[in-house]
Amino acid sequence: MTLLPLYYGLLALLVIGVAWWTLVARETMAAVIGFIAYGMLLGLVWAGIASVDVALTEAAIGGGVTGVLLLRAAARLRPTEPAPHEKPGLVFRVLVGIFCAIVTIGLAVVVLFPTDPAPSLAIAAAEHLPALELGNPVTAVLIAYRALDTMLEKVVLLLALIGVWSLGPDRNWGGLPGRAPAVVTDSALTFLAKLLPPIGIVFGVYLLWTSADNPGGAFQGGTVLAAMWILAMMAGLRAPPAIGSRALRLLLLSGTITFIVVGFAGFLIAGGFLSYPAAFPKALILLIEIPMTLTIAVTLGLLVSGPAERDKTS
Amino acid sequence: MNAATLFGLCGAVLVGLGLYGIIVHHEPIRKILAFNLLGGGVFVLFGIIARRGAAAGFGGDPVPQALVITGIVVAFSASAVAVTLVMRLFEVNEAARREARSGHSAEDAG
Known part of the structure; x- marks a missing residue:
C-alpha cells in the first residue's frame, strides 16, 4: 500500500x-x-x-x-x-x-x-437496487433511474451516423462505407483479425451480462463487439455492409425502438413511461440491453467506417 | 494529498492543455484532438465529484459516473462527425485545386 x-x-x-x-x-x-x-x-x-x-x-x-x-x-x-x-x-x-x-x-x-x-445521490441510488434486482449502481442509473437519458443518447448516436453518412458524395449513397482496404492475407493484422474476434465477442457479451452486479455494461460490451468488427473490416476479412441495406437500418434502429416500446408499455404495466413492473424488472432490463448493445456495436463500427465511398458492387 | 485531489489537479491541467491546443493549433484535425484532451480533463473533474460523493458502500456517487459514460459516447459521436466533415472538406478542396491546375495547363497548351 x-x-x-x-x-x-x-x-x-x-x-x-x-x-x-x-x-x-x-x-x-x-x-x-x-x-x-x-x-x-x-x-x-x-x-x-x-x-x-x-x-x-x-x-x-x-x-x-x-x-x-x-x-x-x-x-x-x-x-x-x-x-x-x-x-x-x-x-x-x-x-x-x-x-x-x-x-x-x-x-x-x-x-x-x-x-x-x-x-451525493449514492444513498438514494442504493435504496432501490434490490427492487431492480441489480447490484451495480451505475447500471441502475443508466438503465433505470435515468433511462430516458440513455434512450436519448441512442438517438444522438443515430443522428451522428446520419450526419456522417450525409457527408459522402451523392453518387455513392447506399454504397459501402470507406475505401477498399488493401488485402494482404499473411500480415500480422490478418492473424490478429482471425485470432481476437472469438475471444473479443465472448468478452463483449460477458461485459454486458456481468454489468448487473459488476463493472461493465451495454456501452462497454458494445464497444468491444464493435472493435472486433472494425478489426475484421480493416483486415479485409469482412466487407462493411452497404449503408442502403434495409436489414442494417433495422439493426441500427432496434435498440431505440425496443427502448421506446418498453417505455410506453410502462404506462400499462407499471404506471409511467419507462417504469419497470416490480414483478420482473430484470427481464425487461435485459430485453432493453441486448438490442441496445447490438445497436451500439453496429453504430460505433459504422461511425468509424465513415460515409459511403464505394459502389455496392466494388 | 489523497488520490482524488491529485487526479483533480491533473484534470485541471488537462483542461488547460486542451484549451491551449484548441486555440493555438492551425489544422482542424489537431483541434479535434485537443478538444478530446479537454474533454478527458472535464470528465476527470466530474469523476472527482463522484469520488467525493462516495457513500452507501460505493466507491463513488454513481450518478456523475453514469453521466460521464454517456458523455464519453456523445463526445465520440461529435468527434466522428467533425472528423468526417474535415475529410470531406479536404477532398472537396483537393478536387477544386486539381481542376484549377488541369484547367491552367489546358490553357497553356491551347
Whole structure:
C-alpha cells in the first residue's frame, strides 16, 4: 500500500506528459498515437478513483475507438499535411498560455476547496437496487433511474451516423462505407483479425451480462463487439455492409425502438413511461440491453467506417 | 494529498492543455484532438465529484459516473462527425485545386 501514492503521482505526471506530447508532436500521426496512450492512461486514472465502469468506457471509447477514427483521418490527410507553417506568433501563444493557466488555476481552486459535505445521490441510488434486482449502481442509473437519458443518447448516436453518412458524395449513397482496404492475407493484422474476434465477442457479451452486479455494461460490451468488427473490416476479412441495406437500418434502429416500446408499455404495466413492473424488472432490463448493445456495436463500427465511398458492387 | 485531489489537479491541467491546443493549433484535425484532451480533463473533474460523493458502500456517487459514460459516447459521436466533415472538406478542396491546375495547363497548351 505504501507504493500507491508514488504510483498515483507517476500516473498523474505521465498523463500530463502524454497530453503535452499530443499537443506539441510535429506529425499528426504521432499526436494521434499519443492520444491513444492518453486514453489508456486516463482509464488507469479512473480505476484509481474507484470508477471502474468509467475506466472501461474511457479506455474502449475515449482511447480505442476515437483513436482508430483519428488514425484513419490522419493517414488520409497525411500526404498533404502542410509543412509547419504560419505558427501563431510568440506574443499570441504567451497570451493564450496565460489565459489557459488562469482557467486551470480556477479549476484547481475548486478541486482544492470543495464544498463540504460533498453532494451525493449514492444513498438514494442504493435504496432501490434490490427492487431492480441489480447490484451495480451505475447500471441502475443508466438503465433505470435515468433511462430516458440513455434512450436519448441512442438517438444522438443515430443522428451522428446520419450526419456522417450525409457527408459522402451523392453518387455513392447506399454504397459501402470507406475505401477498399488493401488485402494482404499473411500480415500480422490478418492473424490478429482471425485470432481476437472469438475471444473479443465472448468478452463483449460477458461485459454486458456481468454489468448487473459488476463493472461493465451495454456501452462497454458494445464497444468491444464493435472493435472486433472494425478489426475484421480493416483486415479485409469482412466487407462493411452497404449503408442502403434495409436489414442494417433495422439493426441500427432496434435498440431505440425496443427502448421506446418498453417505455410506453410502462404506462400499462407499471404506471409511467419507462417504469419497470416490480414483478420482473430484470427481464425487461435485459430485453432493453441486448438490442441496445447490438445497436451500439453496429453504430460505433459504422461511425468509424465513415460515409459511403464505394459502389455496392466494388 | 489523497488520490482524488491529485487526479483533480491533473484534470485541471488537462483542461488547460486542451484549451491551449484548441486555440493555438492551425489544422482542424489537431483541434479535434485537443478538444478530446479537454474533454478527458472535464470528465476527470466530474469523476472527482463522484469520488467525493462516495457513500452507501460505493466507491463513488454513481450518478456523475453514469453521466460521464454517456458523455464519453456523445463526445465520440461529435468527434466522428467533425472528423468526417474535415475529410470531406479536404477532398472537396483537393478536387477544386486539381481542376484549377488541369484547367491552367489546358490553357497553356491551347
